[in-house]
Structures are given as C-alpha cells and as structure tokens.
Amino acid sequence: MDAQDLKSAGLKVTLPRLKILEILETSKNHHMSAENIYRALIMQNEEVGMATIYRVLTQFEESGIVNKLNFDNGQSIFEVSSVEHHDHLVCVKCGKIDEFSDEVIEKHQHNVAKKYGYQLTDHYLYLYGICKLCQEQKA
Amino acid sequence: MDAQDLKSAGLKVTLPRLKILEILETSKNHHMSAENIYRALIMQNEEVGMATIYRVLTQFEESGIVNKLNFDNGQSIFEVSSVEHHDHLVCVKCGKIDEFSDEVIEKHQHNVAKKYGYQLTDHYLYLYGICKLCQEQKA
DNA sequence: GTCCGTGCAAAGGATTTGCATAATC
DNA sequence: GATTATGCAAATCCTTTGCACGGAC
Numbered sequence: 001m002d003a004q005d006l007k008s009a010g011l012k013v014t015l016p017r018l019k020i021l022e023i024l025e026t027s028k029n030h031h032m033s034a035e036n037i038y039r040a041l042i043m044q045n046e047e048v049g050m051a052t053i054y055r056v057l058t059q060f061e062e063s064g065i066v067n068k069l070n071f072d073n074g075q076s077i078f079e080v081s082s083v084e085h086h087d088h089l090v091c092v093k094c095g096k097i098d099e100f101s102d103e104v105i106e107k108h109q110h111n112v113a114k115k116y117g118y119q120l121t122d123h124y125l126y127l128y129g130i131c132k133l134c135q136e137q138k139a
Numbered sequence: 140m141d142a143q144d145l146k147s148a149g150l151k152v153t154l155p156r157l158k159i160l161e162i163l164e165t166s167k168n169h170h171m172s173a174e175n176i177y178r179a180l181i182m183q184n185e186e187v188g189m190a191t192i193y194r195v196l197t198q199f200e201e202s203g204i205v206n207k208l209n210f211d212n213g214q215s216i217f218e219v220s221s222v223e224h225h226d227h228l229v230c231v232k233c234g235k236i237d238e239f240s241d242e243v244i245e246k247h248q249h250n251v252a253k254k255y256g257y258q259l260t261d262h263y264l265y266l267y268g269i270c271k272l273c274q275e276q277k278a
Numbered sequence: 279g280t281c282c283g284t285g286c287a288a289a290g291g292a293t294t295t296g297c298a299t300a301a302t303c
Numbered sequence: 304g305a306t307t308a309t310g311c312a313a314a315t316c317c318t319t320t321g322c323a324c325g326g327a328c
Contacts, residue, residue: 012282012327034318049285054318056283070209074293075317089255098255105247109266112239116228117271125264127248132256151302151307173293188310193293195308213318214292283326290319301308 001025001065001080009063016052019044024066024080031097033075071126087125093134140164140204140219148202155191158183163205163219170208170216170236210265226264232273 001021003013011017023040024032032040034053041048057078060066069077071090077097085106089098105125113120140160142152150156162179163171171179173192180187196217199205208216210229216236224245228237244264252259 014283014327016284047285049287050317051286051319052284058319070211070213072209074209074213089252089257091257092260098257100251100255102247102251105244105251108241108244108247109264112241112244113228113266113268116237116239117274118228118230118237118266118268119274120266120268121231122267123265124267125248126262127252127257127259128261128263129252129257129259135256135258153302153308155309186310188312189292190294190311191309197294279328281326281328284324286322286324288319288321290317292316292318294313294315296313297311299309299311301306303304303306 005065009059009065011059011063015046016041016048017056019046019048020053020056020060021065021080024078029097031069031077031079033077035075037078069124069126072128087127089127089129089131091131091134092128093130096131096133098131144204148198148204150198150202154185155180155187156195158185158187159192159195159199160204160219163217168236170218172214172216174214176217208263208265211267226266228266228268228270230270230273231267232269235270235272237270 003018006013006017006021019041020037023037024030027036027040034050034057037057038048038050038053041053057066057068061068061078064081066078067081069079069088071077084101086099086101087105089100090096109123110120142157145152145156145160158180159176162176163169166175166179173189173196176196177187177189177192180192196205196207200207200217203220205217206220208218208227210216223240225238225240226244228239229235248262249259
C-alpha cells in the first residue's frame with residue numbers, strides 16, 4: 001500500500017493518509033482502533049484530529065484498502081486488507097488478535113447462504129477465547 | 140422463560156423484566172434492539188425508561204437469558220437464548236435476520252481454536268447478504 | 279486556481295451512571 | 304424493613320458533521 005494505491009482509489013495523496021496507512025502496516029498486530037491510530041500519530045508529533053482518522057478510515061474502507069471489524073466491546077478495529085480472506089480469534093483477556101482461515105468453514109458458509117436463498121455479500125466470524133499465554137498466567 | 144427463570148438468576152421479579160422477556164419472546168423475529176423493546180413497551184402504555192431496558196438486558200445477558208449480537212451498524216440486537224447454539228444470516232437490504240446452525244462449521248471452529256491454543260469462550264458468525272425477497276425486488 | 283482534505287469544535291446516537299423514589303421479598 | 308429496581312436526567316463513549324483554512328493537483 002502506497003501513494004499509488006491512494007491515487008487509484010481516487011484519493012489525493014496527503015500526509016495524514018500516508019501516515020495512517022503506514023501505521024496500520026507497521027503496527028505490531030495490524031489491528032488498530034481509530035484511537036490507537038490517533039495516539040500513534042500524536043506520539044510522532046503529527047498534528048491530526050480524530051475526525052480525520054475516522055474520515056480517512058471510512059474512505060479506506062469504501063475503497064477496500066482496509067477492513068473494519070466490529071468486536072464485542074463496541075469499538076471498531078481496522079486492518080489493512082490482505083489478498084486472502086481471513087477470520088479472527090480474539091483473546092478476551094489480553095485483547096490479542098490472531099488471524100486464521102479455514103476453507104471448510106468458508107465453503108459451508110456459502111452452502112448455508114445458498115440454502116437460505118441469500119446472495120452473500122460479506123461474512124464475519126469471530127472466535128473469542130483465552131489465548132495460551134493468558135491461560136498459563138491464570139495459574 | 141418466566142418469573143421462575145428470573146428468580147433462579149437471582150433477579151427480582153418485576154414488571155419491566157417480565158415485560159421485556161415477553162416482548163423478546165413474542166416479537167416477530169425474536170431479534171430486538173433496546174430501542175425496539177422500548178418502543179414496544181411505550182405502545183403498551185408501560186412507563187419505562189431506556190436505562191431500565193439496558194440494565195435489564197445487561198443482567199439478562201450476564202445470566203445467560205439472552206444473547207447480545209453486535210451487527211455491522213453498531214446497534215446491539217438481543218435474542219432470547221435458545222438451547223441450541225445458532226448463528227445469523229442478516230439481509231443487508233431489509234434487515235431480516237435468519238438463524239442457522241451448521242455442525243461442520245462448529246466443529247472446525249473448535250479445531251481452529253485448539254490449533255492456536257485458545258480456550259474458546261464464545262463465537263459469533265455473521266453472514267451478510269441479500270435475501271431472496273430483496274433480490275427479486277431489485278428487478 | 280479549483281477542488282478536495284484537514285483541524286477544530288460542536289453535534290449525534292447508543293449506552294451508562296447518579297440519585298431519589300418505589301417496588302419486591 | 305432491607306435491599307434491589309426503577310425512572311429521570313445528566314454523563315459518557317465512540318463516531319460524525321459543519322465550517323473556515325490549507326494543501327494537492
């Protein structure tokens with residue numbers, strides 16, 4: 001993802017947009033809330049407002065540059081779109097997010113949609129659990 | 140679901156709680172937002188505040204009496220817990236919600252969790268699409 | 279130079295909380 | 304009668320919008 005991707009999405013190449021892309025790509029787990037991004041930018045001494053973050057993320061989502069995930073807690077999380085679809089495993093203790101993909105699940109989702117007469121547009125599978133690390137720390 | 144269920148959940152049997160249960164059970168599709176419930180109660184000339192609806196729904200969820208679903212649009216939807224687990228198909232046009240369950244998907248979810256070392260606590264699968272009716276109306 | 283993008287502050291919607299009153303057990 | 308619930312209003316959280324200025328093309 002770079003300036004060229006912005007242009008092809010019909011978006012002007014601006015510093016906030018480049019910075020937000022960069023943060024989404026270089027962040028530890030590639031999953032950031034609007035506020036996470038905002039804070040990261042502030043720490044880099046970038047002058048930016050939350051409004052810009054949300055506007056840019058919304059445009060990015062519309063252009064397919066990022067995906068918006070809606071977890072339990074109400075906050076939206078954004079990730080750079082990857083070529084392959086994947087779903088998410090979320091640790092309810094530490095918030096860690098893992099990605100996975102399972103062909104059988106995908107296939108069955110399509111079967112279900114077909115069975116009910118739906119033309120599938122999107123699908124989200126969220127698995128919530130306690131990750132290995134947090135299980136060990138419980139002891 | 141009745142007064143007895145409330146008692147066993149450690150909740151006092153009050154009119155708002157009974158009414159909310161009743162509405163959740165008798166509503167067309169059994170999927171209601173807090174505001175849907177509020178409006179239904181107001182139309183029955185029940186004096187009730189949104190705060191009560193939310194408090195009651197939260198308690199119900201903690202007691203396992205209802206499930207809270209988090210759809211794309213940010214609003215939370217509540218349904219009475221049924222014995223069997225099921226997932227949801229949501230029409231992005233008309234908002235219709237269908238329920239389904241697929242054993243193979245369930246099994247694979249557990250496989251995935253195991254593979255990543257997670258102790259699964261919960262899982263939500265949302266399929267978004269256009270239902271048969273809405274597909275026909277498009278023509 | 280035109281148009282799009284930005285920051286700020288104010289608005290918005292959904293949900294939560296504080297508090298005095300009222301109901302349940 | 305003690306404790307838990309309720310209704311109301313205010314508060315909070317996340318997100319969106321209006322507007323004047325600034326930057327991209």
